[in-house]
Amino acid sequence: MRKNGEFRSGEILSGRNCSDERCTGENLKNRIPLKKNDEFVLDIEDISVDGAGVGKKDGIIVFVKDTVIGDRVRVRVVKPKKTYAFARLMEILIPSPDRVEPVCGYYRQCGGCQIQALSYEKQLEFKQHKVESNLRRIGGFEQIPMEPVIGMEDPFHYRNKSQFPVGTDKNGKIIAGFYAEHSHRIIPNRDCALGVPVNRDILDIVIAYMERYHVSAYDEGTGQGLVRHVLIRYGFRTGEIMICLIINGTKQPHKEKMPNGTDFLYEKELPHQKDLIRELIALPGMTSISVNINTARNNVILGAETRLLWGQLFITDYIGNIKFQISPVSFFQVNPVQTETLYGLVLEYADLHGTETVWDLYCGIGTISLFLAQRARQVYGVEIVPQAIEDARRNAALNGIANAEFFVGKAEEVLPEFYEKEAQAGRQACANVIVVDPPRKGCDDRLLRTILQMAPERIVYVSCESKSLARDLKVLCEGGYRLERVRAVDNFCQTVHVESVVLIERKE
Ligand code: SAH
Numbered sequence: 255m256r257k258n259g260e261f262r263s264g265e266i267l268s269g270r271n272c273s274d275e276r277c278t279g280e281n282l283k284n285r286i287p288l289k290k291n292d293e294f295v296l297d298i299e300d301i302s303v304d305g306a307g308v309g310k311k312d313g314i315i316v317f318v319k320d321t322v323i324g325d326r327v328r329v330r331v332v333k334p335k336k337t338y339a340f341a342r343l344m345e346i347l348i349p350s351p352d353r354v355e356p357v358c359g360y361y362r363q364c365g366g367c368q369i370q371a372l373s374y375e376k377q378l379e380f381k382q383h384k385v386e387s388n389l390r391r392i393g394g395f396e397q398i399p400m401e402p403v404i405g406m407e408d409p410f411h412y413r414n415k416s417q418f419p420v421g422t423d424k425n426g427k428i429i430a431g432f433y434a435e436h437s438h439r440i441i442p443n444r445d446c447a448l449g450v451p452v453n454r455d456i457l458d459i460v461i462a463y464m465e466r467y468h469v470s471a472y473d474e475g476t477g478q479g480l481v482r483h484v485l486i487r488y489g490f491r492t493g494e495i496m497i498c499l500i501i502n503g504t505k506q507p508h509k510e511k512m513p514n515g516t517d518f519l520y521e522k523e524l525p526h527q528k529d530l531i532r533e534l535i536a537l538p539g540m541t542s543i544s545v546n547i548n549t550a551r552n553n554v555i556l557g558a559e560t561r562l563l564w565g566q567l568f569i570t571d572y573i574g575n576i577k578f579q580i581s582p583v584s585f586f587q588v589n590p591v592q593t594e595t596l597y598g599l600v601l602e603y604a605d606l607h608g609t610e611t612v613w614d615l616y617c618g619i620g621t622i623s624l625f626l627a628q629r630a631r632q633v634y635g636v637e638i639v640p641q642a643i644e645d646a647r648r649n650a651a652l653n654g655i656a657n658a659e660f661f662v663g664k665a666e667e668v669l670p671e672f673y674e675k676e677a678q679a680g681r682q683a684c685a686n687v688i689v690v691d692p693p694r695k696g697c698d699d700r701l702l703r704t705i706l707q708m709a710p711e712r713i714v715y716v717s718c719e720s721k722s723l724a725r726d727l728k729v730l731c732e733g734g735y736r737l738e739r740v741r742a743v744d745n746f747c748q749t750v751h752v753e754s755v756v757l758i759e760r761k762e
Contacts, residue, residue, distance in 0.1 A: 259263065259375060262382070262651050265293045268730070270294070270633070275283075278518075281361055281520070282446070282733060283288055284386040286312060287309060287314065287316075287333055287335075287336055287337075287339075288314055288316070288331045288516045289331065289332055290331055290332065290333075291330060291331060291342065292330070292334075293328065293329065293330045293331075294311055294328070294329065294331050294709055295326065295327070295328055295329075296309035296310075296316055296318065296326070296327055296328075296348070296349060297309050297325075297326050297732065298309060298321045298322060298323055298325040298326075298327065299323060300319065300323060301322075301323060301369065301372075301380060301750060302317055303639045303750065304368065304750065305319075305365075305368020305702070305749070305750045306318060306319045306321070306340075306368075306370050307319070307320075307321030307322060307323065307325060307327075307410075309321075309327075311339075312430040313492060314337060314338060314339060315337065315338040315339075315418065316329065316331075316338070316339050316340075316341050317339070317340050317341070318340075318341050318343050318572055319341070319342075319343065320343050320362055320370050320371070321343055321346075321347075322350050322352060322353050322369070322376075323352065323372065323373045323376070323380070324350025324351060324352050324353070325346055325348070325349060325350045325353065325584070326346060326347045326348035327343055327344070327345065327346050328344045328345040328347055328387030329341035329342060329343055329344055329709045330344050331639075332343050336373070337425055342682075346663055350372075351371075352372055352373045352375075352376040353371055353372070354371060354372070354373045354510040355371075356371050356695060357370065357371040357410060357447045358370060358442055358443075358446070358447040358468060358549050359626040360432070360443050363434050363435065363441050363571070363616055364432055364434070364435060364441065364443075365436070366432065366448070366748075366749070367447070367748035368445075368716040368748070368750050369747055369748060369749065369750060370447075370748045373670075374409050374747070377405075377747070377748070378403045378405045378744060379403075381403055381742050381752035382400065382402070382403040382742050384720060384742075384752060385400075385519055385720040385723075385740065385742045385752060385754045386398055386421075387401050387468045388720040388721050388723070388724045388735075389727070389740065390721070391724070392526055392721055392724035392725055392728070393723075393724035393727050393728045393731075395728075395737055396489075396729070397686075397737075398737070398740060399738060399739055399740055400738060400740050400741070400742075401739060401740065402637060402731065402741075403741070403742040403743070403744065403752075404592070404595055404742070404743045404744065405565060405747070406459045406591065406592060406744060406747055408546065409446065409745070409747030410447045410448060410450065410488065410748070411447070411450055411451065411590070411748060411750060412448060412588075412589045412591060413446075413448045413449050413588050413589065414450070414486045414487060414488050414489070414571070414588055414589070414590050414762055415452070415485070415486070415488075415491055415507050415586070415587070415588050416448075416449040416453050416455070416484075416486050417483050417484070417485045418431060418432065418444070418483060418484045418486075419431070419432065419438075419440050419456060419482070419485060420440075420460075420461075420464075420472065420481045420482060420484060420574060421440040421472070421473065421474075421481055422470075422471045422473065422479070423442065424576075427465075428461050428464050428465055428471050429444040429461075429471075430442065430444060430457050430461060430484060431444065432446065434486060438474055438553075438563045444457040444458065444606075447748075448747075448748065449486075450486075450488045451560060452486075452537065453486050456484065456495075456497055456534065456537070457484060459530070459533045459534055459537075460484055460497075460530070462659060463529060463530045463533070463756045464481060464576070466526075466527050466529075466720050467529075468525050468745045469481060469523075469524060469525070472501075472502050474551075477502070477551045478502075478759030479502065480501050480502055480503060480523055480542065481499055481500070481501055481547060482500045482501060482502055482555075483499075483555050484497065484499060484500075485497070485498040485499075485500060485546070485555070485556075485581060485582055486498075486500075486614075487586075487748075488539075488569075488593065488641065488735075489539075489569050489572075489580075490571060490573035490590045491571060491572040492539075492569065492570050492571050492572070493538070493539040493544075494539055494541040494542075495537060495540045495541055495542075495569065496541060496543075496544075496545075496567035496568075496572070496580070496582065497522075497534060497540075497542070497543050497544075498542075498544045498546050498582040499544075499545050499546070499547050500545075500546045500547075500549060500555060500556060500557070501520070501523060501524075501546070501548070502543055502548065502549050502653075503520060503545070503547050503549070505525045506715045509599075520545055520561070520563075524545070524650075527563065531543060532562050534564075535565075540548035540565070540568050541565050541566060542562070542564075542565045542566055542567060542568060542569055542582075543562075543563045543564040543565055543666045544560050544561060544562050544563055544567060544582055545560070545561050545563055545578075546559065546560045546561075546582060546583075547559045547560075547561070556582070557648070558581050558688055560581070560583065567581055567582075568581045568648070568725065569579055570583075571586075571590065572592060573587070573594050573597060573621055573625070574594055574597065574598070574625060574633060575592055575622070576624045576625060576628075576647050576653055577649070577652055577653055577657075578619070578621070578652075579645075579648065579652060581647065582756065584619065584641075584645055585618055585619055585639075585642055585645075586619065587621065587753065588745075589743075589746065589747075592743055592744065592745040592753075593745065595623070595743055596716065596743045596745065596753055596755060597621065597622055597625045598621055599743070599755045600625065600689060600714050600716060600755055601626065601743060602627065603714045603739060603756075603757035604630075604687045604689065604712060605687075605712065606625060606629035606630045606687065607629070607632075608625065608630065608631060609631050609686075610630045610632075610686035610687055611629055611631060611632050611633075611634075611684050611685055611686050611687075612630045612632070612633045612634070612686065612687045612688070612689065612708070613633075613634050613635075613636070613669070613684070613685050613687075613688045613689065613710075614624050614626060614633055614634070614635045614636070614689045614691075614731055615636050615665040615669065615689065615691070615692070615701070616633075616636070616637060616690060616691045616693070617636060617642075617646060617686065617691070618637055618639075618640075618644040618646070618691070619642050619646050619649060620635050620637075620642075620643075620645070620646025620647075620650060620658065620660060622689055622691060622716070623635040623650075623658050623660070623684075624634055624646075624649060624650060624653060624655055624658060626656045626687075626689065627650075627657050627658040628655070630657065630687075631657065632657050632659070633657060633658040633659070634658075634659050634660075635658060635659070635660040635661070636660075636661045636663060636665045636668045636669065637660065637661075637662065638662070638663065639662075641661045643660045643661070643662045643730055647660055648662045664698075665690070665692075665697070665698070665701050666697070666698035666700040666701040666704075668674045668716060669701060669704045669705070669708075670700060670701070670703075670704045671706060673704050679712070682708075683708050684708075685708045685710040686711055686712070687710055687711065687712045687714065688705055688708070688710045688713050688714075689713075689715075689716065690705075690714075690715050690716065691716035691717075691721070692717070693718070694718060694719040695722055696717070696719065696721065696722025696723065696726040697722075697726050697727050698727060699729070702726060702729045702730060702733075705730065705749075706730065706733040706734065709734070709760060710760070711759065711760050712734060712757060712758070712759050712760070713730060713758045713759075714755065714756070714757055714759075715727065715755070716753065716754075716755050716756070717753065717754050717755075717756070718751065718752075718753050720752070720754055723754065723756065727756060727758065733757060734760060734761055735758040735760055735761065736758060736760075736761050737756070737758055738757040738758060739755075739756065739757040739760050740754065740755075740756050740757075741754065741755050741756075742754045743755065
C-alpha cells in the first residue's frame with residue numbers, strides 16, 4: 255500500500271470490502287492459487303467485512319485475522335481457494351504504526367470487537383472511507399458531500415445492554431462471560447470493555463449466590479441446568495438498572511409466602527431468593543429484577559414469558575428529551591449516546607418547521623418518529639414487528655405526543671397501499687419528508703418506487719449498511735433526487751459496523 259504505492263493515500267483505509275471484490279479487476283487466469291501451509295510475508299492493506307486484515311499475494315487476496323492495516327506479517331495458508339485464501343498470523347514482522355494494545359485481554363478469542371487493535375482515529379477514518387467508497391463504487395456518485403465522521407470521546411463502555419451466557423467450567427465452577435468466536439464455548443469474562451462497569455458487580459452477586467445455594471448453570475449440550483443467561487440493561491441518563499435471569503425453568507411459578515408477606519416466584523428453582531434480591535437492590539439504581547423462562551433447546555436467548563421478582567418490569571431512559579420505557583424484551587438502540595447524536599442529525603437534515611407530514615419507515619419502537627413529531631404536523635411510523643409498534647404507541651402516550659400514528663406491516667406494502675387508496679379517492683398521498691431506517695438489506699424496490707411517486711421534498715436515509723444504502727440512493731437519485739449531505743456516525747466503536755445519515759433533495 256503505502257510502501258508500494260499501489261493505492262492513493264485517500265484509499266489507504268478504503269474499507270473496499272475486498273471479500274466482495276475477490277474476482278474483479280484482474281485477470282484470474284494468470285493467478286497461481288496458493289496451497290495449504292504455504293508461508294510468506296504479507297502487507298496488510300485493508301479490512302474485510304468481518305474485520306480480518308486483507309493483503310495480496312501474487313494477485314490472490316489473503317484474509318488474516320488479528321492483523322491491522324499497515325502490518326507486515328508472516329502468515330501460513332490454512333484454507334486456500336481459487337482466487338482468495340484464509341491464512342493464520344504466524345508473526346508480526348513490522349507492526350503497523352496504527353496498531354494499539356487492545357484494552358481487552360480476550361480480544362482475540364471473542365471476536366466481538368473486530369478492530370480493537372486499530373487506533374480509534376484510524377477506525378473512524380476506515381468507517382468514513384467505507385461509506386464514501388461504497389457510495390462511489392456502488393452508487394456511482396462522483397461528488398460526495400461527506401461531512402466529518404462523528405466518533406465517541408470514550409469509545410468503550412457504551413453499550414446499555416449486555417447478555418452474558420452462564421455455564422460451568424471443567425472444574426465445576428460457575429462461569430459467565432461470552433461465547434468464543436464461532437462457537438458456544440463460554441470464555442469467562444465479567445468485564446466486557448463495551449459494557450457498563452456495573453455488569454461486573456451484578457455478575458459477581460449472581461454467581462456467588464448460585465455457588466452458595468447450589469443453583470445450577472444451564473448446559474447447552476444436555477439441556478440440563480437452570481440459569482442460561484444474565485441480561486442487564488442500564489439507563490445511561492436515569493442510572494436505572496434492570497437484571498433479568500433467563501432460566502430453563504418450569505412454566506408453573508411456585509409462589510411461597512415469605513415471613514414479610516411478599517410472594518416469591520420460582521422459590522423452588524431459586525432458593526433463598528431474598529438473599530439474591532437483597533444484594534442486588536443494594537446496588538444504586540436497581541429498578542427491575544425479573545426472570546424469563548426459556549426451556550427451548552436452541553440459540554434464542556429469551557423465552558416468551560417474563561415474570562417480575564422485584565421492582566417494576568421496565569426501566570426508563572431518554573434519547574434527547576423523549577422518555578422510553580424499556581422492558582427485558584424491548585428493542586432499544588444499544589449505544590444511547592451516539593443514537594442521540596444520530597437522531598439529532600436526522601432532525602437537522604429533515605429541516606422541519608411544524609407544518610410537515612412525515613413518514614418514518616422501519617420505525618422500530620418509534621424513536622425517530624417521536625423525535626420528529628416534536629417539530630412536524632403529523633408523523634406516520636411503519637414497522638413490521640407488532641410488539642415494537644405497541645411500544646411505540648405506549649412511548650408516544652408517555653411523552654404526551656398525539657401527532658404520531660403507527661402502522662404494523664411491511665413498509666413496502668403499507669406505503670403503496672396507502673398511496674393507492676389515496677389515489678382512488680382522487681387525492682395525492684402527501685409526504686413532505688420521508689425518513690427510512692431499514693435493516694442491513696436496505697429498502698425493497700417497491701417501496702422506493704412508491705417513495706418516488708409520493709415525491710417528498712426531502713428524504714433522510716439512515717443506514718447501518720452502506721452497500722445497500724448506495725444501491726438505494728442510486729435508484730432514488732436517478733428518480734429525481736440530488737445527494738445533499740452524508741455523515742457517518744460511529745455507533746459501534748471497535749467493530750467494523752458504521753451508521754450513516756444521508757439527505758437527498760428533490761430536484762425542482
Ligand atoms: N428506526 C428504528 C429501528 C430501525 S432498525 C429505531 O430508531 O429504533 C430496522 C427496523 O426495521 C427493525 O425494527 C425491523 O423490525 C424493521 N423491519 C424490517 N423489515 C421491515 C419491513 N419490510 N417493513 C417494515 N419494517 C421492517
